Amino acid sequence: MRAISAFVLTAAAILATALPASAAQIEAAVALAPQARLEARGVAVVVPTRVMCQNGATGSLWVQVTQNVRGDLAIGDKYTSSVPCTGDYHKVDVTVVSRTKAFRQGIAFTSASLNVYLPPDSSRIVENDREMMLVR
Structure with a gap:
């Protein structure tokens, strides 16, 4: 049993050192x-929204808004294929059009997903979900 444990630990150590250095965390x-x-x-x-991605990377943003409107759901989403990646925070206004019924003043649930790619082979997805007040 100890021989199997030693083998597993040795294999894990070899695999960990074989991972590429580019697996570093992207900001x-x-x-x-x-x-x-x-x-x-x-x-x-x-x-x-406010987005930040590492200088030299490319980023895309997806935002979804869902609201209960008198028992039915108002749902819309928007994909933005390119956001600025400079290492600084940037304000990005995303216009989401409803696919079902009109949004109303009040609370909605909103999700944002930022997908960042840093050549040659690193990527990261960060997300933010929250209740949001819709106003006129």
Whole structure:
């Protein structure tokens, strides 16, 4: 039994040293504002986000808004294929259009996902979820 344990530990140590150095953590963050602005009588909502990704990387952002409107769900999402990656925080306003029914003033649940790629082979996904107040 001890021989098997020693073998497993040795194999794990060899595997750990074989991992590429590029597996280092990429700097990235995404934050949703506590409030978003309704547009076009609730057909859309402008969601303020702050993104940060490491200089030299490329980033994309996905935002989804879901709200209970009188027992039915108003749902919309938006994919932004490119966000600035300079190592600093940048404000990115994402306009989400409802696919079902109009959004209304009040609380909605919002999710943001920032996908960052750093050549040659490193990537990271960071997320932020929160309740958000939709206002006119």
